[in-house]
Amino acid sequence: MQLLAAGAATALAATIGVTALAVSGAQAATGGATGFATQNGGTTGGAGGATVKATTGTQIHAALCSRASASTPITIQVEGTINHANTAKVSGSSCSTAAGVIELKQISNVTIVGVGSGAVFDQLGIHIRESSNVIIQNVTVKNVKKSGSPTSNGGDAIGMESDVHNVWVDHATLEASGGESEGFDGLFDMKANTKYVTLSYSILRNSGRGGLVGSSDSDLQNGPVTFHHNLYQNIDSRTPLLRGATAHIYDNYYLNLNESGINARAGGKAKVENNYFKSSKDVLGTFYTDLPGTWQVAGNIFDSVTWSPKGTDTNPAGPNPTSTTTVSIPYSYTLDAASCVPSVVAQTAGAGTGLKVSDGSCTPTTPTPTPTSTTPNPTPTTATPTPTPTATTPTGTNLSLGAGADGSSKASGTSYGNVIDGSLTSYWSPNGSTGQISVKWSSATSVSKINVREASGAVGAITSWRVLNGDTGAVLASGSGAGVISFSATSLKKVTLDITGSSGTPRVAELETYAK
Template sequence: MQLKHARVRILAPVAAALAAVVIALGYSAVAYADTVFSDDFEDGNSSGWSGSGGSWSVATDGSRVLRQGGTSSDARFTAGTQSWTAYSVQARVKPTAFNGSNRFVAVLARVQSNTSYYYLALRSNNTVELKKLANGSSTTLDTASLTVSTNTWYTVRLEVSGTSLRGYVNGNLLTEATDSQYSSGRIGVATFYGSANFDDVVVSTIGSTPTTPPTSTPPTSTPPTSTPPTTGPPTNPGPNQADGWASVDAWGQSGTTGGTGGPTVTVDTAAEFLAEVATAGPRIIQVQGMIDLPGPMHDVTSDKTIVGVGGNSGFTGGGLNVGLPIDDDITSPPANAVHNVIIRNLNFRSWDDDAINVQMFSHHVWVDHNTWTTGVDGGVDIKRGSSYVTVSYNHADGTDKNMLLGHDDGNAAQDVGRLKVSYHHNFFDNTNQRNPRIRFGDQVHVYNNYYLNTGNYGVASTENAGVIVEGNYFEGVDDPFHLGEASSGDGRLVARNNCLVNSGAGQTGGSVSNPTYSYTLTPQCDVKANVTANAGAGRI
């Protein structure tokens, strides 16, 4: 079978080899993924697929789709290789007609033949079923209620890993079972006395990769819980609901609540803003309109929420400094370190130094739903022992030096054991580098971000940093992640569950322990739509 060269990448032998090494070494299993096959049918053909029954063609439904137009029989269309073992197959599925009351459309996994495979079916009786077909005889493994309508698009995903089978619809885990009959096989789509359109078929590997080396003493911390959404894609965090590292109780601070409990004030001039942000005690500062701040940066005191009004408020000319003055002799967090700061829903334009700078052991800082374009230096830099920071749902638009974590190779005394930062659901939109660039930080969690046409590189782990790159969507990124950068030595980097579209493979190495907080992953191939709809100012 000849598969399409432009958008099909068969990496099963590599994945199988990695899994074998992991099993031999006795590492614990943690899910990871690389895209090994994708087809959006925009080339106008279905080369690489083979059919049985039905009337298959490439047609137009807004964009090019694979169409099965008949309703008088069952029909299957399959692709891939028999050697695929642990993977997910996802497709957008649109039923267009059902010839009867108990008909279905489906995605298939571990296909042995036209009469033997696993499948996840959307049935016309308003159910979703996880099933097995063995020599033409079907067995229902699990079922759930689901309204199934014609002329409605559904994102359907079937995961098969070992004996575990899991079925998702629109990002929701609805069915799961265990079965050992089929261990490998191709993928496919199918209809049973129904017609349907199929689009955006993506196959991603699932396997085992080490995140912590074997030790004689079990770890004392509990790994985070990472589960698919139960009611759809994650919603935007509400006020005072920081997640990631900013939510962790540490250094005498319980989570990140900003100015909660203090007065709410609205400012629309630089003088008003600078007076309020310097005032001691909790305060919610609402920024009305674009304020021209003198450069370069202005100090933010503890227990502040700085939030824009509407989608067109923020700062030009100057940036925000969350931290004490630089003192290289301080090597542990001082009692008066700046802490508990929220910066949300702001636009930053033409800043003279950094748009946002976090330094000198500042902690519990949440940077959320902001938009920045270009300035003299970084969009968000975090350095000099700062920790417990979350950077989420921001839109970095064309920034060169976007996000730096750890400012210098010689700053180990302040940085080792600190710089715990979460970066999630950010839109790195034609940014060039430092997305982020990391020294020393451990554990740094980079998850569910969308990278589009990154110029130089995406994520760089250096100076023994421990970085997890998880569930991100890289599109048009030649170098999505790597070890070392310029004169900085290598760090450690684990990559898992990433969707790579017209992008390089990335470089990994070493082991990284999981962060200690719970988090929910958006399915990696849904990240693009989620982030572009929700990231940036004006989208809270």
């Protein structure tokens, strides 16, 4: 990872007109990602990078554009109201922004978190496009329109499209003031190859459309996605709409769904557990199409729910929902009993609730530390130390031999498996100058060192990296250059080298792993 030293962070803040803080990125985004956002290398946002404060949309764009690269980690703490009047386009080599929308385009390793008296994006949507490893936390986004005035983000409060992966939206409040006829669209939309997303402890309300996964019945390369501990209130439909996608939906509170709820269609699959549905209609099934989806149900409560009769384009799961598929969940999670979901969600969901969470005991707790508008510090620090790789080969057994491998992308003619074959003549390269490569095992394995061995004649030397716990997304180490990297011994099934900067296209011949 490319970290900003104290002087550099201060200079960055001065350049973009925001306040540098002594709070680390990891502290700003309290806790850690959950659900499917923990997979595929994990979601850590701007952890370990510089932290700055912004009070306008222009300052948010400027923070993105003033980074050393489009993947340099950064946490942006937002306070106040962000609107069209204070959100202008900013240009730079590490960003691609637009006026009238918070544009997270072709970037990675970013956290946006509301602090202090709160962050409100008023009639201004957040657009995530061709980006990865993004956290949005403790913000309110309201009244975003696609027609009328002003318009923003196609009418979506938060919209993701075009090769987006690993996004965690947490403790957010997303709301509209009507449906499509009033100019609004979806509150939380994912399309065009958007993968590994989690929406947790959030409120979605007063909208015609809650959100979708897949923009049409031919847009089927999205998901998986997790929805947990959210409140859906006064929504007409799409809570969510799943087109060909897999979703894990648990411990949510659905109140006053007016037309339909969870709509699995065109091969979409939903695991629906321990949710509480109240005063609603057709809360689960396949609707408005003859292309069916499937669901697995357990532990849900249906309180004053009405069901339509089956028809050619209507297939409600009720009145006595039973499972029609089985959905495998690859991560660990703890369920609250459905009976206490209304109470738990009331105390935890949405912005401004202190980032409270539940551990399955039906008693919300507040993780520490919580984000605050910390007093400005002229010499900010970074949270993650930067180890220097050494040339000394570790002793012991290379645990990568006989293990598996995967990654985020691979250049033509290269393979993930080349990093675990014991040969320095074969190698893996990502599609571009950054990417992730992982070694994985079928059971938990203790690892404390990795040895990054670049191929002979590599033209793209690695300049910055992170080592991630592939099970949880936690950052184990960060720094620059190839060689031996040491960190605290960690038991895991997957360790990931996240290359966040290089001088060209890197070539990793071997990613060796060692217990000590």
